[in-house]
Amino acid sequence: MILSDLLGRDVLDGTGAKVGKVTDARFVLDGLPASEASLAQARLYGFLVNPRFHRASYLGYERRGLTAPWPIGRLERWWSRGTFLVLWEDVAGIGDDGVRLRPGYTRRSPVLP
Amino acid sequence: MTGGGKTFDAVLHILDRQVLDVDKLPVTAVDDIELSDLPEGPFPDGTPAPVITNLVAGAVLATRMFGGRPPSSRLKRIAWRHVAELGTVLRLNIHGEDLDLLWTERWVHRHIIGRIPGGSHDPQ
Amino acid sequence: MKKLLGLALGILTAIGGFVDIGDLVTNAVVGSRFGLGLVWVTLLGIVGICLFAQMSGRVAAVSGRTTFEIIRERLGPRASASNLAASFLINLMTLTAEVGGIALTLQLASSVHYLAWVPVAAVAVWLVVWRVKFKILENVAGLLGLTLIVFAVALFMLNPDWPQLAGQAAAPTVPEGEEPATYWYYAVALFGAAMTPYEVFFFSSGAVEEKWTVKDLNQSRVNVLVGFPLGGLLSIAIAGCAAVVLLPAQIGVTSLSQVVLPVAQAGGKLALAFVLVGILAATFGAALETTLSSGYTLAQYFGWSWGKFRRPVQAARFHLTMIVGLLIGVAVLMTGVDPVQVTEYSVVFSAIALPLTYIPILIIANDPEYMGERVNGRTTNLLGTVFLVVILAAAVAAVPLMIVTGAGS
Numbered sequence A: 001m002i003l004s005d006l007l008g009r010d011v012l013d014g015t016g017a018k019v020g021k022v023t024d025a026r027f028v029l030d031g032l033p034a035s036e037a038s039l040a041q042a043r044l045y046g047f048l049v050n051p052r053f054h055r056a057s058y059l060g061y062e063r064r065g066l067t068a069p070w071p072i073g074r075l076e077r078w079w080s081r082g083t084f085l086v087l088w089e090d091v092a093g094i095g096d097d098g099v100r101l102r103p104g105y106t107r108r109s110p111v112l113p
Numbered sequence B: 001m002t003g004g005g006k007t008f009d010a011v012l013h014i015l016d017r018q019v020l021d022v023d024k025l026p027v028t029a030v031d032d033i034e035l036s037d038l039p040e041g042p043f044p045d046g047t048p049a050p051v052i053t054n055l056v057a058g059a060v061l062a063t064r065m066f067g068g069r070p071p072s073s074r075l076k077r078i079a080w081r082h083v084a085e086l087g088t089v090l091r092l093n094i095h096g097e098d099l100d101l102l103w104t105e106r107w108v109h110r111h112i113i114g115r116i117p118g119g120s121h122d123p124q
Numbered sequence C: 001m002k003k004l005l006g007l008a009l010g011i012l013t014a015i016g017g018f019v020d021i022g023d024l025v026t027n028a029v030v031g032s033r034f035g036l037g038l039v040w041v042t043l044l045g046i047v048g049i050c051l052f053a054q055m056s057g058r059v060a061a062v063s064g065r066t067t068f069e070i071i072r073e074r075l076g077p078r079a080s081a082s083n084l085a086a087s088f089l090i091n092l093m094t095l096t097a098e099v100g101g102i103a104l105t106l107q108l109a110s111s112v113h114y115l116a117w118v119p120v121a122a123v124a125v126w127l128v129v130w131r132v133k134f135k136i137l138e139n140v141a142g143l144l145g146l147t148l149i150v151f152a153v154a155l156f157m158l159n160p161d162w163p164q165l166a167g168q169a170a171a172p173t174v175p176e177g178e179e180p181a182t183y184w185y186y187a188v189a190l191f192g193a194a195m196t197p198y199e200v201f202f203f204s205s206g207a208v209e210e211k212w213t214v215k216d217l218n219q220s221r222v223n224v225l226v227g228f229p230l231g232g233l234l235s236i237a238i239a240g241c242a243a244v245v246l247l248p249a250q251i252g253v254t255s256l257s258q259v260v261l262p263v264a265q266a267g268g269k270l271a272l273a274f275v276l277v278g279i280l281a282a283t284f285g286a287a288l289e290t291t292l293s294s295g296y297t298l299a300q301y302f303g304w305s306w307g308k309f310r311r312p313v314q315a316a317r318f319h320l321t322m323i324v325g326l327l328i329g330v331a332v333l334m335t336g337v338d339p340v341q342v343t344e345y346s347v348v349f350s351a352i353a354l355p356l357t358y359i360p361i362l363i364i365a366n367d368p369e370y371m372g373e374r375v376n377g378r379t380t381n382l383l384g385t386v387f388l389v390v391i392l393a394a395a396v397a398a399v400p401l402m403i404v405t406g407a408g409s
Helices: A072-079 B060-066 B100-111 C002-018 C021-034 C039-063 C067-110 C114-131 C134-157 C162-170 C180-194 C198-209 C214-249 C256-302 C312-334 C339-364 C378-405
Strands: A010-012 A018-029 A042-050 A084-087 A091-095 A098-101 B007-009 B018-020 B026-029 B032-035 B052-057 B076-079 B083-086 B089-092
Touching (some): A018 A098, A042 B007, A072 C339, B026 B100, B052 B060, B060 C067, C002 C134, C002 C214, C021 C067, C021 C339, C039 C162, C039 C180, C039 C214, C039 C339, C039 C378, C067 C114, C067 C198, C114 C256, C114 C312, C134 C198, C134 C214, C134 C256, C162 C214, C180 C378, C198 C256, C198 C339, C214 C256, C339 C378
Parallel strands (some): A010 A098
Antiparallel strands (some): A042 A084, A091 A098, B032 B052, B052 B076, B083 B089
């Protein structure tokens, strides 16, 4: 599976209703490194989902607390409003219809730590 | 080098960034990334999350732009274990020469540029 | 002392390197038709290129990332591929025009037909790109280009009616017999000529070639902020000469000989010799810059190894791109197409491609992950945003104006 297979996929809640599309995938470097000279393994932490904007986002103003330069920053924030993060634990399955979430999943803040 | 639990977003922080080899020689841009396989059907509770297995380059760039996807056998890969550092560029811990995906560079080097006099000297 | 010399050299190089065939032809055409009535556009373009060249240089020095890498990272593969296609094509047109300019200048100097000079010019450009160090290449072309100051000298020797020239510049009007649309068409062309995207591709890649760090930022700022405006004055002098000699005589600029005519009239053979050397250096220098830019843009988009600081075999695809680019330029010229016309089109198309290049630079210059504490200040951002509006307006207006005016005719 390559990342492009996931980007832009529909995201469905427990009842099968569409809640948005995958705009990005968050990873965390917390696995064991393969060797001393390698980076830690990157584990899929969750998906960024946006209810409206249906394309992969290359700017990410909303996730990093950036606003400058005005008005590009403002526009991009407005454009990507409503983006939320769902954790891997809340993913029930990935199939042809899209990414299915577990009932009672949590919408988290998309801001990067 | 580990990663210390750092968090990053793939599209924002990896895709389309420059990859440099251990000698800082540019290798490619990251055209896509490959993840470990997922179980078919519904995931049982506690299914381990997939991890990044490879950086991918080559034909996949065209399919990212125009849709579709190349057969897995045609993906040019750089194993994640060869990634040493993640910043505004991705640093590898190996030499570009060891990578299959640089075959076009080597071909042009061997058959064209290397044959023109002066090609292997420093500029004066 | 050494520092001061370096500074002076940098400034002189920036002055000499500012003018290329696009500036030469467009300014002469505009001067011969509108007098100094479009000087405000040149001034606007100078402020714009100072702002964005300096920004792209700062990004490259601080983060080590060049403009086309940034374009791909921030626009994604699809939008940046369209930018690549447009920029590469325009750059090829400019490269063709510059090589044609070299050949035309050699024709003026030797009275051997320019088509015979085209392959000579292309081989000479390639040899320099192949074998000469970046720093030498940049400085020699820039310094020789300084001889274009003869345009400014000629303007004084022509003893023009200064108040009248100042009046044209200060209160621009559309002259009788010219359509307003034509006036605006040339405004876009002048703006495109001053802000051609290849300048920032070259500038930011040059920062990496010369291994700039944060320490070099002050020098680069002085080079740009002093050198480019002085270079811009040369552009205005070219327009001024045309305004004084060609406009009253109703001579239209259709070839390089009309561009240099005022200088010959003012200073005779010696001045003519100077101006030919200047144009040769300016077009040769710009041919080098555009050839390199064709390699830079493609290599940086795909992540190939590039750079003059490497041996050619270590940047094989980069060098192959430049060879192919030059061959295409030669092939186009050999069809007998008029290089002056290629130039006129290339500056207008430049205007169209401006936004997709300058928007990502402005975005990254504000990104602390790349820039740390050296993100843009408020004033720079305000100016940058104002310029983006101007750039967008010029880009949108370019094609309709081209159609309405029949490309300015």
